[in-house]
Amino acid sequence: MTDHESTTAWRELLDTLGSLDRTFLEGDRAVTDDRHIADGYRMLATTLGVAFDTYLFADPSRPRWVEVNSPVRPDRRWGGDNTDAYYFMCPVDPNRRYRISGNSGDSVYFSVTAYNEPSPGAWSDRIVAIVRDDDLDIDADGNFSFDFGPTPDAAVLMTRDYQDDPQTGRPVTWRIEALDEPDPFRHGDAETATALRSSAAWLRTMFAILPLAVGVRSEDAHTLGHEISTAANEFADPYQVPDANFGWSARDACYAYGSFVLEADEALVVTHRPPPCRFWNLVVWNQFMATPGVADARSSINGHTAVPNADGTVTVVISRGMTEHPNSITTLDYARGNLAFRWFLTDEVPARPEVSLVKVSDAPSTVT
Template identity: 85%
Template sequence: MTHDSTAAWRELLDTLRDLDRSFLEGDKAVTDDRQIADGYRMLATTLGVALDVYLFADPSRPQWLEVNSPWRPDRRWGGDNTDAIYFMCPVDPQRRYRISGNRGDSVYFSVTAYNEPAPGAWSDRIVALFRDEDLDVDADGNFSFEFGPQPDAAVLMTRDYQADPHTGRAVTWRIEALEQPEPFRHGDAETASALRASAAWMRTMFAILPLAVGVRNADAHQLGHQTAMAANDFAAPYQVPDANFGWSARDACYAYGSFDLAEDEALVITHRPPSCRFWNLVVWNQFMAVPGVRDARSSVNGHTAVPNGDGSVTVVVSRGMTGHPNSLTTLGYPRGNLAFRWFLADAVPDRPQVALVKVGDAPTAAG
């Protein structure tokens, strides 16, 4: 007897076998042995998220699945940062759900509903958004609201941004379906479909990754995660529209840059934060993951940054650490990417200004 799940499992194995070509071959091949190792780690991370979301999840028995975490190196995926915790939950567009919890010490939190153009395909449209400021949050920080039925909704994603996630209380999230669950069945057809969706999810991730670093002195700029840019520079910031590929936040403005640094070089990055709820700058490897560990500083946010006297903020990025109060380290990586995000900004920020200098010439104090 031939089982469809057997065929789907072998298709998934074939997908996994070939995906490392995305970072070993062609124009996007990485050259540093650490970036190659990061590629395999991202393969494992993405597989874990895919199986959680497609193979093991049940929209009639909803459960929040941790997909981004400052603490878990296996959950640094899809635009990682060290200030936030993200959860996902697949949902049925025909069902009603109750979402509740407590805001903790969050400085910004939300729930976004995304569509799914095909099984395993990444979203290309935001279908609903619930911001913390739109919710009825009581004096103790508790909230509760209903969601659905919502046509085209396939997955919910929570965002919880903290001034310091290591000391702040994270948002607590609960979700329950308001109708009886479907009869339990994990048979051949269901399993085959989930495995094929997982493989499609993996292929999409590694069609994007690794991100380009850029070429020194180039001057081409575009928008998005696949920004074509000069090395050691940023593309222009942009506001996320409702129709947007992937899992970006509708409330956010983003700007993406890259670094290509010798051991004695540093980037001096200055920007003027608009009035906003939260902003941060993070160091990424070429797989959109912060390569950092808790005892290294690879991100800075609006609560931890020391501003200049005129309200602008200068950050110094180098392969080690400098004496500047907003010093960030690439942990020795010579090449990688940089990501700014601003939440609920009153205007799209101006493009960050970048200067490539010798480490010894980098500023050591706020200006």
């Protein structure tokens, strides 16, 4: 029997899935502990689910929002996880008109960003448009509505909804409807094959950047030839996202990334001065850009939950357990991983956060 194109594409997808664990088992990016190996397989399952929702089951002429990041869903922790926010995605047709509406809930910042797709399944490399909450007419009850499109090059919409306290705050409710007649219903062999190949391409791109590197501690670093190591336990300089980007970064955000390597009796003391901004947070990631154990650990802190020092700076103590400091967050006993700062709608790029490595017994226990 001759295989259909979708049969061939399905087997190609299975081959892709069967090979992607090499990215975290072999080579320079191999992880070094069993927890990260287990996280790697969970990330494979997570990204496959997102890929299917985005490519296999999506229909831009019959749009629907797909939840892609959530503080409460363990199967939606990926791609720059964030315990303070809800993200939804919706593939769209650049030639169609849409109406987006909803209610702002208790959001402190929300937006819809349109991204391009350079080829089927390829990650975006350009922000096409953005609509923020302060661009909208929001009534006294929090309701809003606006029209979007046609928008050349727009392939996918991504919503962002940041909450001071996602455990108690009401998330934004989102609706989307196409204002044009839908395409004839057809999920045949060719369409399915294209969707499966797009899903495989999306997965390959994800694992081209994962797992994230973790720097080496200063006492282990060397400067021989081209092997100058990125240092652990510090942050890189913050930067503002440009229109040209990779993936689904937020144009109105600044980011700073770092990594940690901690012994059981060590802590990082991180101090920064938040600039005036709508929202900021600091999150702990494993090497797959996911925050583990959200229900059992405080692994992030934001401008609402943080207790500032008297001079307006904020000090955060990061360790493998919890400490007495009011801004203590934990790696949930991960010895290695990554750290991410983000600041939304600030007029200036923040100064680089200061980091010191100390014994847990010497870490501050109060704000200054």
